[in-house]
Amino acid sequence: MMAGLFLEKRTSRFWLATVFLFLYIPLLFLIVFSFNSTRQDGVFTGFSLRWYQALLTDSRLVEGFWLSLKVALLTGTLSVVLGCFAAFVLVRYRQFSGRTLFYGMVNAPLVMPEVIIGLSLLLLMVASQRIFGFPERGFATLVLGHMLLGMAYCTTVIQSRLQEMDRSIEEAAMDLGCKPVQVFFLITLPSIAPALVSSWLLAFTLSFDDVVLSEFLSGPGVTTLPQVIFSYARRGVNPSIYAAATLLIAIVSLGIIAYSIYALRQQKRAVNASQAT
Amino acid sequence: MTMKALLSPAKRFVIGVPYVWLLVFFALPFLILLRISITDMGASIDPFTPLLDRAGDSWRLLLKPQNYLPLFTDGVSGFGGTIYIQAYQTSLKYAALTTLLCLAIGYPFAYFLARCKPSVRPALLLLVMLPFWTSFLLRISAWKGILADQGVLNNLLLWLGIINQPIVMLYTDVSMLVGMTYVYLPFMILPLYTNLVKMDMRLLEAAHDLGASRFKAFWLITVPLSKAGIVAGCMLVFIPAVGEFVIPSLLGGADNIMIGRVMWDELFSSNNWPRASALSVVMMLLVLVPLALYYRYKDRTVE
Numbered sequence: 136m137m138a139g140l141f142l143e144k145r146t147s148r149f150w151l152a153t154v155f156l157f158l159y160i161p162l163l164f165l166i167v168f169s170f171n172s173t174r175q176d177g178v179f180t181g182f183s184l185r186w187y188q189a190l191l192t193d194s195r196l197v198e199g200f201w202l203s204l205k206v207a208l209l210t211g212t213l214s215v216v217l218g219c220f221a222a223f224v225l226v227r228y229r230q231f232s233g234r235t236l237f238y239g240m241v242n243a244p245l246v247m248p249e250v251i252i253g254l255s256l257l258l259l260m261v262a263s264q265r266i267f268g269f270p271e272r273g274f275a276t277l278v279l280g281h282m283l284l285g286m287a288y289c290t291t292v293i294q295s296r297l298q299e300m301d302r303s304i305e306e307a308a309m310d311l312g313c314k315p316v317q318v319f320f321l322i323t324l325p326s327i328a329p330a331l332v333s334s335w336l337l338a339f340t341l342s343f344d345d346v347v348l349s350e351f352l353s354g355p356g357v358t359t360l361p362q363v364i365f366s367y368a369r370r371g372v373n374p375s376i377y378a379a380a381t382l383l384i385a386i387v388s389l390g391i392i393a394y395s396i397y398a399l400r401q402q403k404r405a406v407n408a409s410q411a412t
Numbered sequence: 413m414t415m416k417a418l419l420s421p422a423k424r425f426v427i428g429v430p431y432v433w434l435l436v437f438f439a440l441p442f443l444i445l446l447r448i449s450i451t452d453m454g455a456s457i458d459p460f461t462p463l464l465d466r467a468g469d470s471w472r473l474l475l476k477p478q479n480y481l482p483l484f485t486d487g488v489s490g491f492g493g494t495i496y497i498q499a500y501q502t503s504l505k506y507a508a509l510t511t512l513l514c515l516a517i518g519y520p521f522a523y524f525l526a527r528c529k530p531s532v533r534p535a536l537l538l539l540v541m542l543p544f545w546t547s548f549l550l551r552i553s554a555w556k557g558i559l560a561d562q563g564v565l566n567n568l569l570l571w572l573g574i575i576n577q578p579i580v581m582l583y584t585d586v587s588m589l590v591g592m593t594y595v596y597l598p599f600m601i602l603p604l605y606t607n608l609v610k611m612d613m614r615l616l617e618a619a620h621d622l623g624a625s626r627f628k629a630f631w632l633i634t635v636p637l638s639k640a641g642i643v644a645g646c647m648l649v650f651i652p653a654v655g656e657f658v659i660p661s662l663l664g665g666a667d668n669i670m671i672g673r674v675m676w677d678e679l680f681s682s683n684n685w686p687r688a689s690a691l692s693v694v695m696m697l698l699v700l701v702p703l704a705l706y707y708r709y710k711d712r713t714v715e
Contacts, residue, residue: 143626146520146524147524147527147528150520150521150524151521151524151525151528151536154517154521154597155539157517157594157597158539158540158543158594158597159543160554160558161543161550161551161552161554161555161558161594162543162546162551162554164554164557164558164564165550165551165554168557175562176557176560176563176564177557177560177562177563177564177566177567178567217429217430217433220426220429220430221430221434223426224426224427224430224431228423228426228427231427233431237427237430237431237434239707240434240435240438240439241430241434242707242710243438243703244438245648246647246648246651246652246703246706247651247652247655247699247703248651248652248654248655248656248672248695248699249652249655249657250655250657250672250675250676250692250695251445251655251692251695251696252441254445254675254679254688254689254692255441255442255444255445255692256437256441258441258444258445258448258685258689259437259440259441259444262444279437282437283437283438286430286433315422316422340544340545344547344548344549346549346658347657347658350676361547361549364547364549364550364553365549365658365661368549368552368553368556368662369661369662372557376550376553377550377554379547379550380546380547380550380551380554383546383547383550384546387542387545387546388542391538391542391545395538
């Protein structure tokens with residue numbers, strides 16, 4: 136038994152380490168070769184910052200970045216609002232006609248192949264443009280498409296938080312004479328706030344990272360950052376995108392470290408508070 | 413009294429907003445997709461013909477379900493010999509292999525992760541998620557540089573003296589499977605972990621007390637109990653993998669053409685919208701059973 140346990144512990148460490156290595160090798164590669172002095176990406180020939188310079192002067196990448204940022208900010212915000220509605224419906228309204236269809240539609244974008252979603256949305260936009268004359272393929276269609284994906288993820292995250300929520304506080308507020316709208320804004324919303332933040336981040340990232348839907352939905356002259364990167368990556372080695380990746384990794388890591396510190400503090404405060412009472 | 417009559421205006425508003433949104437942007441596009449898949453290609457600029465046509469005084473319904481025929485037979489190589497069928501087969505093959513690889517790597521990983529000390533689990537889980545927050549495209553292009561003939565891996569192996577000649581890995585099955593496994597692995601790990609971490613460890617103790625070996629206990633208790641996680645994880649990998657578009661474009665060669673790519677070419681290169689739609693409808697049918705399985709097991713992992 137002891138020998139078995141020891142062996143399992145060894146295997147466990149080995150397996151976890153190997154998989155983490157597999158997950159992080161590409162990130163390591165991107166960081167290292169973004170500082171390479173030549174275009175080669177098989178050998179590290181020397182340290183240089185030239186690709187960061189190239190990145191900042193590459194107008195396609197810079198413009199793509201600003202467009203993606205705008206699209207992602209809007210997508211994140213709208214997805215959270217819609218996701219909040221949908222999660223509320225799924226958790227609180229257990230019975231209404233058409234609930235199964237609703238459930239199916241909310242969750243489908245999580246698994247559905249993206250090319251199918253992209254194509255059918257494109258067809259919708261084209262049909263609508265024929266009949267109503269809008270929308271022109273571009274910013275608006277990008278946001279709409281990304282929102283479909285973002286909403287699905289937001290709903291899942293907010294739904295699980297809503298399910299865990301203690302409803303007695305809401306009931307108490309109702310008993311004390313709060314209107315449902317007041318209860319929602321004063322009690323429900325603050326207590327699902329962490330889920331709102333993390334689902335916003337998720338929708339933002341999905342939108343900022345999406346290439347398939349964007350390829351279907353963007354119009355001429357409207358190219359998101361991932362689309363620019365995709366076209367560069369298909370053409371061959373271009374270390375400026377490695378530099379972009381390194382910057383992105385740095386921002387994300389800083390964000391996550393900051394968030395962890397915040398979460399840790401909150402936890403400590405909660406522990407202190409519970410000890411005080 | 414029906415349920416509808418009981419709903420207050422506020423409730424109706426809360427249900428209505430997301431419902432209408434999904435109907436317009438999710439359900440309606442599918443109906444349009446179906447409709448275009450059974451109409452003719454339009455002339456010159458129009459990508460497809462209208463469904464109804466006015467001939468003289470009467471309306472004519474212009475349906476062309478035979479759009480689906482060229483997918484299966486091209487008259488030369490007989491039934492099933494078309495590039496489309498080949499692309500479907502390739503897609504299913506890679507999706508299945510990716511699912512198996514993800515399960516083989518992800519199951520032990522999720523199992524060990526769930527058995528780690530509770531204090532380190534959140535940090536390790538965060539480490540699994542972290543790559544997900546950085547561009548997926550960039551991580552795929554990194555594999556391109558790693559697996560290339562003159563790439564890091566070949567150089568490393570040459571330097572170590574393990575090989576004398578670079579191994580061709582890029583644009584083959586190897587690079588395809590590495591890329592797809594890499595991207596989809598977290599989608600396998602997360603449902604499995606959620607499932608395994610909730611397992612009642614007393615069951616294993618009981619099995620041990622009754623004389624079962626560790627392996628037997630694992631096989632007869634842990635695995636069956638994690639069935640919902642396994643099915644949900646597998647479907648979460650398999651279904652999107654069938655339609656994968658980016659990875660074959662970056663890491664695949666001429667032999668690795670998947671259906672997403674073929675559909676894309678029909679749409680944007682050949683401008684054959686009805687055929688692209690028909691290809692998507694068939695793709696939908698292929699993932700229908702996995703989709704049903706996913707819905708059946710999804711909530712069992714969560715609850």
